[in-house]
Amino acid sequence: MERLLLSGNEAIALGAAHAGVKIAAAYPGTPSTEIMEAISRIPDIYGEWSSNEAVAVEVATGASYTGVRAMACMKHVGLNVAADAFMAAATTGVRGGLVIVSADDPGIHSSQNEQDSRNYARLGKVPCLEPSDSQEAYDFARAAFQISEEFDTPVLLRPTTRVCHSKSIVAPREKNPIGQNPEFRHDPGKLVMLPGAARMRWAKIIERLRQLSLYAETSGLNKIIVGKTDLGIVANGISYQYAREVFPGASFLKLGISYPLPEKLVRDFAGQVGRPLVIEELDGFIETELRAMGIAVTGKEFLPRTGEFSPDVIRDSAARAGIITGAKSKPAPASGLAKRPPLLCPGCPHAGFFFTLSSMGHRSTLPGKTQRTPKLTVCGDIGCYTLGAYPPLGVIDTCGCMGAGISHAAGMAQAGISEKPLAVIGDSTFMHSGINSLINAVYNQAKICVIILDNGTTAMTGHQGHPGSGVSVKGQSGNRVVIEDLVRGAGVKNVAIIDAFDLKTIRSALRQAMSSESLEVLIIRGECPTLARKKAKPLELSAQKCDDCGACLLIGCSAIMKTGNGKITIDPGACLGENCTLCLQLCARGAISAKEVSS
Amino acid sequence: MSGKDILIVGVGGQGVVLASNFLAEAALRAGYEVKKTDTLGMAQRGGSVVSHLRYAGSVASPLIPAGEADLLIAFEKLEAARWAHFLKPDGAAIVNDLAMPPLSVTLGTETYPSDQDLLDMLSAFSTNIRLVPATAAAANLGNPKMVNTVLLGYASRWLDIEPGILTSAIEAGLPEKLRKTNLAAFETGRDLAAGQFRQE
Ligand code: SF4
Ligand code: SF4
Numbered sequence: 001m002e003r004l005l006l007s008g009n010e011a012i013a014l015g016a017a018h019a020g021v022k023i024a025a026a027y028p029g030t031p032s033t034e035i036m037e038a039i040s041r042i043p044d045i046y047g048e049w050s051s052n053e054a055v056a057v058e059v060a061t062g063a064s065y066t067g068v069r070a071m072a073c074m075k076h077v078g079l080n081v082a083a084d085a086f087m088a089a090a091t092t093g094v095r096g097g098l099v100i101v102s103a104d105d106p107g108i109h110s111s112q113n114e115q116d117s118r119n120y121a122r123l124g125k126v127p128c129l130e131p132s133d134s135q136e137a138y139d140f141a142r143a144a145f146q147i148s149e150e151f152d153t154p155v156l157l158r159p160t161t162r163v164c165h166s167k168s169i170v171a172p173r174e175k176n177p178i179g180q181n182p183e184f185r186h187d188p189g190k191l192v193m194l195p196g197a198a199r200m201r202w203a204k205i206i207e208r209l210r211q212l213s214l215y216a217e218t219s220g221l222n223k224i225i226v227g228k229t230d231l232g233i234v235a236n237g238i239s240y241q242y243a244r245e246v247f248p249g250a251s252f253l254k255l256g257i258s259y260p261l262p263e264k265l266v267r268d269f270a271g272q273v274g275r276p277l278v279i280e281e282l283d284g285f286i287e288t289e290l291r292a293m294g295i296a297v298t299g300k301e302f303l304p305r306t307g308e309f310s311p312d313v314i315r316d317s318a319a320r321a322g323i324i325t326g327a328k329s330k331p332a333p334a335s336g337l338a339k340r341p342p343l344l345c346p347g348c349p350h351a352g353f354f355f356t357l358s359s360m361g362h363r364s365t366l367p368g369k370t371q372r373t374p375k376l377t378v379c380g381d382i383g384c385y386t387l388g389a390y391p392p393l394g395v396i397d398t399c400g401c402m403g404a405g406i407s408h409a410a411g412m413a414q415a416g417i418s419e420k421p422l423a424v425i426g427d428s429t430f431m432h433s434g435i436n437s438l439i440n441a442v443y444n445q446a447k448i449c450v451i452i453l454d455n456g457t458t459a460m461t462g463h464q465g466h467p468g469s470g471v472s473v474k475g476q477s478g479n480r481v482v483i484e485d486l487v488r489g490a491g492v493k494n495v496a497i498i499d500a501f502d503l504k505t506i507r508s509a510l511r512q513a514m515s516s517e518s519l520e521v522l523i524i525r526g527e528c529p530t531l532a533r534k535k536a537k538p539l540e541l542s543a544q545k546c547d548d549c550g551a552c553l554l555i556g557c558s559a560i561m562k563t564g565n566g567k568i569t570i571d572p573g574a575c576l577g578e579n580c581t582l583c584l585q586l587c588a589r590g591a592i593s594a595k596e597v598s599s
Numbered sequence: 600m601s602g603k604d605i606l607i608v609g610v611g612g613q614g615v616v617l618a619s620n621f622l623a624e625a626a627l628r629a630g631y632e633v634k635k636t637d638t639l640g641m642a643q644r645g646g647s648v649v650s651h652l653r654y655a656g657s658v659a660s661p662l663i664p665a666g667e668a669d670l671l672i673a674f675e676k677l678e679a680a681r682w683a684h685f686l687k688p689d690g691a692a693i694v695n696d697l698a699m700p701p702l703s704v705t706l707g708t709e710t711y712p713s714d715q716d717l718l719d720m721l722s723a724f725s726t727n728i729r730l731v732p733a734t735a736a737a738a739n740l741g742n743p744k745m746v747n748t749v750l751l752g753y754a755s756r757w758l759d760i761e762p763g764i765l766t767s768a769i770e771a772g773l774p775e776k777l778r779k780t781n782l783a784a785f786e787t788g789r790d791l792a793a794g795q796f797r798q799e
Contacts (some may be wrong), residue, residue, distance in 0.1 A: 003627065005623055005624060005627045005633060109638060109639070110639070133634070133661075162636060162661065162662070165636055165637055165638075165639070166634055166635065166636035166661040167620075167623055167633070167634065167635045167636070168632075168633065168634045168635075168658075168661065169627065169632060169633060238660075241659045241660045241661070242659070242660045242662070244659040244660075245659040245660045245664075310660070310662045310664070311660050311662060311664045312662075312664050312665055315664070330664070330665045330666050330684075331665060331666045331684040331724055332684060333681065333682075333683075333684045334680050334681070334683060334684065334720045334723070337677060337680055337681050337712070338677065338700070338701050338703055338704050338709035338710065338711060339701065339703060339709065340610065340645075340646055340647045340677070340678075340681075340701040341646055341701075342611065342644035342645055342646035343644050343645040343646075343702060344644065345644055345645070368707060384644065387644060391702070391703070391706065391708070392702070392706055550706075553702075553705060553706060556702060558645050558702065560705075561700065561705055562700075562704075562705040573743065
C-alpha cells in the first residue's frame with residue numbers, strides 16, 4: 001500500500017482532490033496557506049487566491065450551486081472576514097459539496113489572536129470536523145464533501161496549527177472523478193434569501209441540525225477506544241493525540257465531529273467511566289455543550305483556556321488536579337538568553353522607508369544613546385511590514401486586523417489629533433480590504449497619509465500572488481490591477497510612486513505628504529528580494545574609513561553585524577549589494593561601497 | 600522497533616526544516632511510524648526555528664515532551680541553549696560551532712553568552728555534548744549552506760536508520776545538481792563523528 005509522509009495541509013488538499021473537488025479558493029494565512037499551494041499543483045482543479053476570505057467563500061458557494069464540489073480555505077481570523085458569506089451559505093445550503101476550512105492557531109504562533117472557529121459552526125448550525133493527524137485530515141476532508149451533500153450544508157473543517165504543520169503518514173484511498181457538467185438549477189426558494197424564503201429555510205436548518213446529531217451518533221468519525229474505565233477522556237483534534245500519550249491506558253471518546261454532538265453516545269460513554277474528562281484546546285466548547293445536556297464533566301477547571309496544548313501541558317495540569325500522581329518534574333528552559341524575534345530580510349524594500357520614518361519620528365537611536373520621545377503616529381497592518389514594530393525601527397503604533405490601519409488613521413484624524421496620522425499597508429493587504437478603508441477615507445475627507453508598501457507579493461505567508469501582482473496561484477501571470485490607477489480611480493488626487501531604495505526621495509516625499517492639508521497616498525515600490533533572488537555583489541566595508549559608529553545598524557539589516565570586538569562587518573553571503581545600498585546611503589563616512597568590478 | 604525523538608533547532612533560513620524533512624523521509628523508508636512538526640512562528644524572517652521529529656513503532660503526539668529528546672541537533676549555539684531542556688539527561692547534543700548574534704545583541708541591549716557559559720548551560724541538561732565545526736566543514740566543501748547535510752551525517756551515527764536509507768532520502772529531496780556535493784557533506788559529517796562516537 002502506498003504510504004506518503006504529508007503535512008495536514010497537504011493531506012487536506014489531497015483528500016479534497018480525491019473527493020473530486022472542482023474548484024478551491026483561498027486567501028493565504030498561516031497555518032492554512034499550504035492547502036491552496038498543494039491544490040495548485042494538482043492538474044484539472046481550478047484554484048485561485050481570492051482577494052479576501054469572504055470572496056473565497058462566495059466563489060466556492062457559487063460553484064457549489066452549479067453542482068460541483070468546492071472548497072474555501074483560510075485561517076481563523078479569515079473566517080471573521082468571511083463570516084457573512086459563511087452564514088449565507090449555511091442558510092441556503094449547497095448543491096455540490098461545500099467545505100470551508102478554517103485553521104485555528106492555538107498559541108498564536110503567527111496571528112493576532114487565538115479565537116476558536118468552532119463557535120462559528122454553532123452560529124451557522126453546520127457540522128464541524130476536527131482531524132487529529134494527516135491521515136484523518138485526508139479522510140475527514142473526503143467525508144466532509146459527502147456530509148455536505150447528504151445534509152445540504154456547508155461543512156466546517158477545523159484543523160489547528162499543530163495538525164496543519166505536522167507531517168505524518170497517509171495511505172490514500174480510491175479517487176473520485178473531478179466533478180463535471182456544472183449546471184445551475186433555478187430554485188429561488190432555496191437560494192434567494194428574501195424573508196419569506198429565508199424563514200422556510202431556517203426551519204429546515206434547525207431540522208438539519210437534529211439530523212446531523214443523529215448522524216454523529218453512528219458516524220465512524222467519532223470513535224470509542226475502550227481502556228481502563230476509571231478515567232474516560234472526551235477529546236478532539238490534536239488534543240486526542242496528546243491525551244493518548246499522557247494517558248495510554250484510559251478509555252477515550254474521540255470526537256471527529258465536534259458539532260453537533262452525539263448526545264446518546266456521550267451519555268453512554270460518560271455513564272461507563274468513573275470520571276469523564278474533556279480535553280480540548282482553547283474554548284471549553286464541547287464541555288459547555290455536554291454540561292448543557294446535563295452530563296457532568298470536568299476539564300477547563302484545570303486545563304488552560306488559552307495557548308497551545310502539548311503532552312507537557314496536559315500532564316502538568318493533570319498532576320496539579322491530582323488525576324495523575326508521582327509525575328517526575330520536567331527541566332525548565334535556560335533563562336536570560338537573548339531573544340531572537342523575526343526581522344525584515346536583508347535587502348527588504350520596506351527597510352528604507354521604515355528607517356526614514358524611524359529617524360523622522362525619533363524612534364531610532366544609536367547604540368548607547370537614550371531614546372527620545374517618539375513623534376508621528378503610525379497605524380500599521382498585517383504582513384511582513386508589521387515587523388517594523390521591532391527595534392531598531394520601532395515604528396508601528398497600531399495593528400489590529402487586515403485593512404484596519406487606514407481606518408485607524410482616519411478615525412484618529414476625524415477625532416482631531418493634532419498631527420496628521422500615517423497608515424502603512426502592504427500591497428496584498430491593500431487589495432484584501434485596504435481598498436474599502438481608502439474609499440471611506442476619500443469619501444469622508446480624512447486628512448491622513450497612506451503609504452502602500454508595494455513589494456509585488458504576499459510576502460509574509462510565502463510569496464503568494466494577489467490582484468496587484470497579477471500572478472496566479474499556479475505562478476502564471478494574468479491580469480494585474482494597477483494600484484496607482486485604482487487609488488486614483490477611488491478619487492485620490494495626490495499619488496506619488498517612489499523607489500523603495502532611494503532614501504532621499506522617500507524623506508522628501510514623506511515631509512511633503514505630512515505637511516499637506518489633504519489625503520495623500522505614497523506608493524513605495526521595490527521587489528521583495530527573497531522572491532526575486534537576483535544575484536548581486538555584496539557591498540564592501542572599509543575598515544579604515546569605518547569608525548564603528550553603528551549608524552548603519554539602524555536599518556535593522558541582519559547582514560550588518562557587530563562582531564565581538566565592536567567592529568562592524570557586512571556578511572557577504574546575506575547582503576543584497578547594489579540591489580539595496582541602504583546602508584551605503586546612511587554611512588556619513590563613506591565607508592561602505594560597491595565592490596570594484598575586476599575585469 | 601526502538602525509534603528516536605529528535606529536536607532540530609536553528610535560525611530561520613538555515614535549512615532546519617529541510618534537514619528534518621530528510622530525516623522524516625528516511626524514517627518512513629525505514630518502516631517506522633513517523634510524525635514531525637515545525638514551529639516557525641514568523642521565523643521565516645530570521646527568528647528561532649524548532650522542528651520536532653519522532654519515529655517509532657507507534658507515535659501519538661508530534662511534539663516531544665520536555666526532557667525526553669534522544670538527540671538535539673542545533674544549527675547555532677544560542678539556539679542549542681534555548682532548546683536544551685528538551686534533552687534527556689543522557690541524550691546527545693550535536694551543536695554546530697556557529698554564533699549568530701541576534702540584532703538585540705548587535706545593538707547592545709542583550710548579550711550573547713560566552714562559549715564557557717553556553718557549555719555550562721548545556722551541561723545542566725546533558726553530559727553528552729558535541730561541538731561540531733559543521734559550517735567550516737561545509738564551507739571547505741564549497742558551500743556553507745550544506746551545514747545541514749554535514750550535521751545529518753554527524754547525527755547519523757546516533758540513528759537506528761541505515762546510512763544508505765538516509766543518503767537516498769537526501770538524494771530524493773535535492774535537485775540533481777546539488778546531490779553530489781551534499782552526499783560528500785554527509786560523509787564529511789559521518790567522518791567527523793567517527794572518532795568520537797560511542798554507542799551509549
Ligand atoms: S520576505 Fe520580502 S517583504 Fe518580507 S521581510 Fe523579507 S524582503 Fe521584506
Ligand atoms: S546593502 Fe546594506 S542594508 Fe542592504 S542588504 Fe547589504 S548590508 Fe543590508
